Amino acid sequence: MIGQARHRVVVIGAGFGGKYAARALRNAPADVTVINGTNHHVFEPLIYQVATGVLSPGEVATPVRELFRGQPNTEVLLGWVTDVDTDGRTVTATAPGGLPYQVPYDTLIVAAGTAQSYFGNDRFAAHTISLKSIDDAVELRSRILTAFEMAELATDPAEQARWMTFAIVGAGPTGVELAGQIAEIAHRTLPGEYRRIDPATARIVLIDAAPRILPTFSPGSSAAAARRLRELGVEIHVNTLVTDVSAAGVQVTAAGAGTFIEAMTRVWSAGVAAAPLAARIAAATGAPTDRSGRILVEPDLTVPGHPEIFVVGDLMSLDGLPGVAQVSIQGGGHAGRTIRRRLAGKPTGRPFHYFDKGNIATVSRFSAVADLRGVRLSGLAGWLLWLGVHWAYLPRGRNRASSLIRWAVTFLGRSRPERAVTARQAGIPTRTVLEPAEATPART
Amino acid sequence: MIGQARHRVVVIGAGFGGKYAARALRNAPADVTVINGTNHHVFEPLIYQVATGVLSPGEVATPVRELFRGQPNTEVLLGWVTDVDTDGRTVTATAPGGLPYQVPYDTLIVAAGTAQSYFGNDRFAAHTISLKSIDDAVELRSRILTAFEMAELATDPAEQARWMTFAIVGAGPTGVELAGQIAEIAHRTLPGEYRRIDPATARIVLIDAAPRILPTFSPGSSAAAARRLRELGVEIHVNTLVTDVSAAGVQVTAAGAGTFIEAMTRVWSAGVAAAPLAARIAAATGAPTDRSGRILVEPDLTVPGHPEIFVVGDLMSLDGLPGVAQVSIQGGGHAGRTIRRRLAGKPTGRPFHYFDKGNIATVSRFSAVADLRGVRLSGLAGWLLWLGVHWAYLPRGRNRASSLIRWAVTFLGRSRPERAVTARQAGIPTRTVLEPAEATPART
Numbered sequence: 001m002i003g004q005a006r007h008r009v010v011v012i013g014a015g016f017g018g019k020y021a022a023r024a025l026r027n028a029p030a031d032v033t034v035i036n037g038t039n040h041h042v043f044e045p046l047i048y049q050v051a052t053g054v055l056s057p058g059e060v061a062t063p064v065r066e067l068f069r070g071q072p073n074t075e076v077l078l079g080w081v082t083d084v085d086t087d088g089r090t091v092t093a094t095a096p097g098g099l100p101y102q103v104p105y106d107t108l109i110v111a112a113g114t115a116q117s118y119f120g121n122d123r124f125a126a127h128t129i130s131l132k133s134i135d136d137a138v139e140l141r142s143r144i145l146t147a148f149e150m151a152e153l154a155t156d157p158a159e160q161a162r163w164m165t166f167a168i169v170g171a172g173p174t175g176v177e178l179a180g181q182i183a184e185i186a187h188r189t190l191p192g193e194y195r196r197i198d199p200a201t202a203r204i205v206l207i208d209a210a211p212r213i214l215p216t217f218s219p220g221s222s223a224a225a226a227r228r229l230r231e232l233g234v235e236i237h238v239n240t241l242v243t244d245v246s247a248a249g250v251q252v253t254a255a256g257a258g259t260f261i262e263a264m265t266r267v268w269s270a271g272v273a274a275a276p277l278a279a280r281i282a283a284a285t286g287a288p289t290d291r292s293g294r295i296l297v298e299p300d301l302t303v304p305g306h307p308e309i310f311v312v313g314d315l316m317s318l319d320g321l322p323g324v325a326q327v328s329i330q331g332g333g334h335a336g337r338t339i340r341r342r343l344a345g346k347p348t349g350r351p352f353h354y355f356d357k358g359n360i361a362t363v364s365r366f367s368a369v370a371d372l373r374g375v376r377l378s379g380l381a382g383w384l385l386w387l388g389v390h391w392a393y394l395p396r397g398r399n400r401a402s403s404l405i406r407w408a409v410t411f412l413g414r415s416r417p418e419r420a421v422t423a424r425q426a427g428i429p430t431r432t433v434l435e436p437a438e439a440t441p442a443r444t
Numbered sequence: 445m446i447g448q449a450r451h452r453v454v455v456i457g458a459g460f461g462g463k464y465a466a467r468a469l470r471n472a473p474a475d476v477t478v479i480n481g482t483n484h485h486v487f488e489p490l491i492y493q494v495a496t497g498v499l500s501p502g503e504v505a506t507p508v509r510e511l512f513r514g515q516p517n518t519e520v521l522l523g524w525v526t527d528v529d530t531d532g533r534t535v536t537a538t539a540p541g542g543l544p545y546q547v548p549y550d551t552l553i554v555a556a557g558t559a560q561s562y563f564g565n566d567r568f569a570a571h572t573i574s575l576k577s578i579d580d581a582v583e584l585r586s587r588i589l590t591a592f593e594m595a596e597l598a599t600d601p602a603e604q605a606r607w608m609t610f611a612i613v614g615a616g617p618t619g620v621e622l623a624g625q626i627a628e629i630a631h632r633t634l635p636g637e638y639r640r641i642d643p644a645t646a647r648i649v650l651i652d653a654a655p656r657i658l659p660t661f662s663p664g665s666s667a668a669a670a671r672r673l674r675e676l677g678v679e680i681h682v683n684t685l686v687t688d689v690s691a692a693g694v695q696v697t698a699a700g701a702g703t704f705i706e707a708m709t710r711v712w713s714a715g716v717a718a719a720p721l722a723a724r725i726a727a728a729t730g731a732p733t734d735r736s737g738r739i740l741v742e743p744d745l746t747v748p749g750h751p752e753i754f755v756v757g758d759l760m761s762l763d764g765l766p767g768v769a770q771v772s773i774q775g776g777g778h779a780g781r782t783i784r785r786r787l788a789g790k791p792t793g794r795p796f797h798y799f800d801k802g803n804i805a806t807v808s809r810f811s812a813v814a815d816l817r818g819v820r821l822s823g824l825a826g827w828l829l830w831l832g833v834h835w836a837y838l839p840r841g842r843n844r845a846s847s848l849i850r851w852a853v854t855f856l857g858r859s860r861p862e863r864a865v866t867a868r869q870a871g872i873p874t875r876t877v878l879e880p881a882e883a884t885p886a887r888t
Binding site for chain 1: 593749861
């Protein structure tokens, strides 16, 4: 730690909540330690573009250290937080390689985010891929692109069809954006590159139990997005329950009738749940949790009876606020400012007020839907808004220029800049090592 | 296949040799099948920049299908070639998932490239990482960046020093370029981001058995590169043999004296050997091989007694030509043109003439060494030449612009655009799945 005598704030997680909490403590008379499970902050709203070959991982992942390079009171530790001792005020984390370490705190900000939820059907996890991390995005990109390769190699038409079917469970923003991008890969990027299959015949199936896609958006935006997706050839199955998932496809039930959708690529974007750490903190503090496992916080975002513990972002349950980036960003800032005020001896306890800026989701190039405080935009107007908002929010100045080029390449042209599937990802054996008597000099 | 009646050419490998061979067959009256173990062609001379966070994988990896999109007589198959039946004229490959398939040929071009060579000490492979593929580059990037993270977490100074020592075995272009880039990461990118360690104290050790680094370059270029590396703080150990490698470091011997260099990151760039396929083809055809396992070809690049089999690139042994990109590019083109002339009924058998354009290696930003047909350039002049040549040769028009931005960010600024180490790479457990009674809607 830096200077043990000062007030110590530990921030668990460097997602939106943790980032904005630690930022708000920039000039506070406190030593701040940010612990994160990877070396980067992920700009989650664009992660689907990594999964579909538009952006590179570095364009949506900012090194956590770089975020706090100019903030001398803040240190960053790589580690996976496994436990919090709320009596001893100590966080236990595990470093890569299994090395455990402990960090004491005076104030704790828990911003550990979410895990994927399978609604109690955890065996679905083995047969689907979700989209929460860079690992997920790179893996999904590999599966989408390899599916077309496997279809080209397949000799049985039924097998080709299975490889060319993409089932997406969950029609929230992630599911909708992914369906739109896979449709554009099939219809715009890949045609002309295959000799045995027609990539444009790919089947993209978007499934949700709700009566409409984008259920958190206005009915008008939802309908506009559905229209555009259907134009792109996406099959939309709403009011449809997923009852089973296997290595061959997805079993669904709609209006009492069951159907099996054969699909070699199956994406799960149906729900999130609180990270496991929430349960530990709830058990230790006696804090109540909601049905998603999130901690019910006081209006100032602290744990009941524990004013030294703040919970922000997706782990926090307050007034039914949704698990969206803006709630995390604003909640993190609120927690940081409250601590700063406390340390300055100013009155605290101010309740958190969320300012809802609205919702936006891209359906395809030149088409997005947006609900902004009563104003509804769709089509090109929505897409231009998406472009402006995301470009402005992209965290790294230097990656903005390259992202803009990637978008021009993808949306004005037909290419995708990031299509490399490695041998390891494709399950291809890497080179056998030889034992020659003498080897040639390394290749230039 | 497309139209079985036409002459069938199979190209094994889509590296430089395979790419230029298939390109030369664009307008030939033949059906061409390119079989490659991944979906991309790698621009190998820049792969070290992926390993050091400058470029993204997509910027050095072009989809093989995209290369041949506008070449209707050419199809691309994903697969790992395991055998060639030279009597039955059939190639056997394995697709991802283990599915074997066979492709018949009338003419075969073998451009399968190299495997890493450990000079008979294959156990070194377990304790080093090489730099031949995108998998290698992304893994090495993860190890370099994670080493600094581990040093920050270490409490024992000796352990910190081990994490901050990078041993590179082999001082050819790859080793030199890597040493220079790791030095720049330590001295320019990371300072200011750590609170417990000083990244600039990292120790970078470059080891080679030869009496000078860049042994294939002129002595003047070699000396200029060594001077610049020493300015960057790189330790150069020439005339030094590696006698053992373990999980803790590298055992070396110089002038009869042994030393153990403790290093948690160990890179092997010391040598390459022919891919295993060369031995199979040699056994089947009776073709002689050199001590590196490469096939001794006729002057027209065919296998002795098998005018229907061409061997190009790193698998080919002819007149002591080095295993460099230009030999592969020109050899591939020669094979393709020879086949085209044969099919047109024109005289063939022309010997392959290699035009040596020279050697170039970057040492650091603004500093490179180049030997060009008698002209020697170093420092900024060499670097500007490097910039021009590599920008011109970068295979994808659309990725040139983004690469230029990446270079500006890295060389004019101090950042590295691609620094994301994923949880899987760092060995951090991914999120535990929960089983809540009900989950929240997906995050926006």
